[in-house]
Amino acid sequence: xxxxLEAVTKSYKSKQVLKGISLTMGAGxxxxxxxxxxxKTTLIRILADVLRPTNGRVLYDGKDIRTVGDxxxxxxxxxxxxxxxxxDFTGRDYLEYSAxxxxxxxxRAKKRIxxxxxxxxxxxxxxxxxxxxxxxxxxxxxxxxxxxxDPEILILDEPTSGLDPYERIKFRNIISAYAEDRLVLLSTxxxxxxxxIAARIMMMEYGTIQHIRTGGAYVQMMEGKVWLEEMPAEQxxxxxxxxxxxxxxxxGGRMEVRIISDTxxxxxxxxxxxxxxxxxxxxxxxxPERAGR
Numbered sequence: 477x478x479x480x481l482e483a484v485t486k487s488y489k490s491k492q493v494l495k496g497i498s499l500t501m502g503a504g505x506x507x508x509x510x511x512x513x514x515x516k517t518t519l520i521r522i523l524a525d526v527l528r529p530t531n532g533r534v535l536y537d538g539k540d541i542r543t544v545g546d547x548x549x550x551x552x553x554x555x556x557x558x559x560x561x562x563x564d565f566t567g568r569d570y571l572e573y574s575a576x577x578x579x580x581x582x583x584r585a586k587k588r589i590x591x592x593x594x595x596x597x598x599x600x601x602x603x604x605x606x607x608x609x610x611x612x613x614x615x616x617x618x619x620x621x622x623x624x625x626d627p628e629i630l631i632l633d634e635p636t637s638g639l640d641p642y643e644r645i646k647f648r649n650i651i652s653a654y655a656e657d658r659l660v661l662l663s664t665x666x667x668x669x670x671x672x673i674a675a676r677i678m679m680m681e682y683g684t685i686q687h688i689r690t691g692g693a694y695v696q697m698m699e700g701k702v703w704l705e706e707m708p709a710e711q712x713x714x715x716x717x718x719x720x721x722x723x724x725x726x727x728g729g730r731m732e733v734r735i736i737s738d739t740x741x742x743x744x745x746x747x748x749x750x751x752x753x754x755x756x757x758x759x760x761x762x763x764p765e766r767a768g769r
Contacts, residue, residue, distance in 0.1 A: 477537065477628060478502050479523070479659060484532035486518050493518045495683040496532070505655045507670025508663040510680035511760060516663045517557055519680070520633045523661065524554040536629075550578070553627035557634045559618040561606035567593070567617055568602040571624065578625045585624070592620040595650055597643070611638035619647065623654065630660045636669050648673050667753045677752070679759055687759060691752050698750030698758060703735045705745040722757050 479501045486494040493515050510516050521527035523534060525541050525548060534541045541548045561570060568589065575585035593599045596616040606614065615638045622630060630651075636644045651660060652673045662670055670677055671691055679687040689697075702722070707715065712724065712731050719741060723734040734748060735741050736758050 477657075477659060478535075479629065480535040480538075481523075482533050482535065484519075484522060484529045484534065486515075486522065486527070487530045493683050494522075494529070497683075497685055498532075499678070499685060499688065501659055501661070501676075503655075503657050503659055504675040505651065505660045505662065505670075505673050507674035507677040508661060508680060509665065509667065509670065509677060509756060511665055514680045515683040516665075516680055517633055520631055520661070520663050521556075524552060524556075524631050525549055526554075526556075550625075551628040553622040553625065553630045555618050555622040555632045555635055557637070559614060559621075561614065561617075563605070563607050565606050566603055567598055567606060567609070570606055570617060571602075571620060574621045575624055580625055588624055588626075589620075592623055596620050597646065612640060612643055615639055616643065616647075619650070623650075628658055630654070630658060632660070632662045634664055635662060636664065636666060644669065667756050671752045679756070681760060694752050694755035695750050698736075698754050700747065701736060701738055701758060702748045702750045702754050703737060703741055703745040704748045705733050705735055705742050706730045707733060720757055720761055722754050 481497050481499050484494055484497045485492060497519065508516055508519070518527065522529050525534075528542070536544060536548050536551070565573065571589045571593070572585065575589065580588070589602075590599070593602055596619055598613065598616055598620065601609070601613065606617065609617065615635065619632075619635055622632065636647055639647060648669070651662070654660070655673070662674065664670060674691065676688055677691055677694065678685050687694075706727065707730060709731050712733060715721075715733070720736040721733055722736055725732050734754075735745065736754055
């Protein structure tokens with residue numbers, strides 16, 4: 477299984493949102509990280525075949541998805557950033573309706589709905605109306621919908637929006653278990669969503685894929701660039717305006733500050749073990765050409 481983008485661009489009038497993206501993905505979990513406005517949702521919608529590129533094409537196993545059409549869409553499970561529900565639908569109604577749209581047999585659909593409702597923690601709430609669900613519950617219902625037909629390609633746009641930390645962990649476990657021999661693309665601006673489950677992580681900004689590496693490679697790149705320094709709270713207020721700070725915590729009446737810097741920022745700073753979040757901040761906020769941004 478292979479999903480390939482060839483010089484994909486997308487423009488709205490004079491604004492170019494995607495700028496000639498070319499990449500190839502096979503089975504496994506891919507993370508798509510980037511700040512809001514990077515073009516992630518536009519790229520996701522093109523891959524899900526709900527939006528056509530201005531130029532370029534998307535190939536599934538060497539065939540243009542515009543030519544394959546319904547055959548390609550039948551292989552996709554898609555969770556958009558904003559999920560809409562009919563006001564009178566219960567959770568079960570929504571999943572049964574989604575299963576019917578996917579052409580699933582009733583017996584298989586019933587079994588799959590029960591399995592997924594338990595997996596996402598909605599079994600006891602299937603009779604409630606979707607409109608009465610919390611934001612997190614609606615998101616979990618959307619995740620169940622995307623997984624219904626056991627798709628070969630799972631495309632998720634900000635899937636953990638509205639989920640609490642425990643729900644996020646459960647979601648990551650579900651995706652990890654599901655991803656074997658399938659392609660999962662998870663778009664987010666939350667680093668922890670992909671840190672432990674994505675085999676490859678793509679960093680996106682300004683309509684282009686800036687970097688594609690493993691999580692370990694991003695962390696290794698940050699060796700010698702992450703520092704810890706203690707300072708009074710009043711000094712921190714001024715210092716944060718001229719440094720990239722990834723974390724602050726109180727420590728014995730002072731503040732322990734985690735600083736991202738190519739060189740030792742102050743004489744008594746000590747090196748810290750880097751994380752993927754450090755790399756994210758470094759790449760999107762600290763490159764020399766971004767000075768004055």
